[in-house]
Amino acid sequence: MRYRWLIENRISVRDFRDIHVDKSKMIQLINYSEGIKGLLEDIKVDFIFVSDGKIKRNLLKGKVGYKGHIVEAPHYIVMTSEEKPQYLQNASYMMEELLLKANELDLGTCWLTVEDEEGLRKDLELTNAGKIVAMAALGYPKGRVPFTPKSTSTRISLYEFVYHEKWGEEPKENELESRGLMNILYHIRMAPSWKNQQPWRLIIDGEKLILVVGGEEIPQKSLLLDSGIMMLYLERIFNEAGIRVRWELYDDDLENIYETYNIPKDYKVVGCLRL
Ligand SMILES: Cc1cc2nc3c(=O)[nH]c(=O)nc-3n(C[C@H](O)[C@H](O)[C@H](O)COP(=O)(O)O)c2cc1C
Structure with missing residues (x-):
């Protein structure tokens, strides 16, 4: 991937088209997720791709997003991890690698804060042992595509x-x-x-x-x-x-x-x- 270029142009997308991502792109993304290496290779993690975002998002309200305000998207990516030293740094390192790949495929993404891990686990019917550590919205951006001039997000000098x-x-x-x-x-x-x-x-x-x-x-x-x-x-x-x-x-x-x-x-x- 051309990281510098992707990083320069990345932006959070909160407004998605109400359609599913093409199967071929989803497969590319899933395949990519399987090869991502973490900062610490002995921590077991899983990426879970939720493709019925439209149905699930009503359940997710109040549990995900700033103060429970969910970003409505056709897909979500949920990441679980074993709880070991530095597991959170390891998780976000891996999740962002995946989100940059999604950007490369012209998809929009937005990190989401997990506010109610237990409730989310129940609603998504997750049975694996890992803790839910990260989540993101995924889909085709409405209107603006990811790689057009930068938005309003400001950065410190x-x-x-x-x-x-x-x-x-x-x-x-x-x-x-x-x-x-x-x-x-x-x-x-x-x-x-x-x-x-x-x-x-x-x-x-x-x-x-x-x-x-x-x-x-x-x-x-x-x-x-x-x-x-x-x-x-x-x-x-x-x-x-x-x-x-x-x-x-x-x-x-x-x-x-x-x-x-x-x-x-x-x-x-x-x-x-x-x-
Ligand atoms: C750990 C983490 C949690 C975040 N949670 C949310 C969230 O719940 N809702 C949201 O709209 N954006 C969320 N964001 C996105 C940030 O608000 C966004 O990255 C920041 O405002 C900078 O904007 P930009 O990504 O467009 O450059 C989160 C980002 C990170 C790294």
């Missing part, structure tokens, strides 16, 4: 989320330019996030890029889901630019990282990308 060596230190534009990072950092800001809160902060320390998330009133689950999407975007864009990178995931304060970088304690260090 580079200076608000990228720090040089320590928390709060302004990034060095010359250094970012000379290392080819400027362009990459510009694109990753397009990542979707819960209520568009854009909770990510990046500290660049030599060959290390440390991902930190936080923000008032953002549920922990949403922060971790937002993290996985950002991890996917960073990894894919660097790889596409010919820079091999790999994530080291942090579960606790292994290297006194909060003190080293003056990271506020109410933020969470998610991981480090070695360039």
Whole structure:
């Protein structure tokens, strides 16, 4: 996939045509989902494709979407996962890969917040053991197609989320330019996030890029889901630019990282990308 291009042009679609997606496209998407690799390969996940969205959406009201406001769509994708350390980051990393593939197939998507996991499980008659971790609406966008000029969703500037060596230190534009990072950092800001809160902060320390998330009133689950999407975007864009990178995931304060970088304690260090 041409990740940079897809990422630059992606947008949440909340208005869908009332028709099913062609069978051949659905098959491509399902086949693709089966080959997606996670950040952690020992976590078992499943993608469930719900194709009777029109019937199911009345059941889903109140359980899915901001404050239970469902986005009406002909299809939904539900993702379940085993509950293991970092399972939420792993889930969103995989789900967003699938949603980018849907965009590549000219389909529209929108992440949906799961507000009532138990109720949803019952309504969808899910019997597998995993926890419902993510959900998205899927279909043909009404009116606007995904790859036309960008919409209204605003994004923070580079200076608000990228720090040089320590928390709060302004990034060095010359250094970012000379290392080819400027362009990459510009694109990753397009990542979707819960209520568009854009909770990510990046500290660049030599060959290390440390991902930190936080923000008032953002549920922990949403922060971790937002993290996985950002991890996917960073990894894919660097790889596409010919820079091999790999994530080291942090579960606790292994290297006194909060003190080293003056990271506020109410933020969470998610991981480090070695360039
Ligand atoms: C974890 C997560 C949950 C989301 N939940 C919802 C939702 O319930 N309803 C909705 O309309 N959009 C939802 N979104 C989409 C965001 O609102 C959207 O990505 C953000 O506003 C930026 O807009 P854009 O995707 O058009 O760039 C969610 C996004 C993420 C990452």
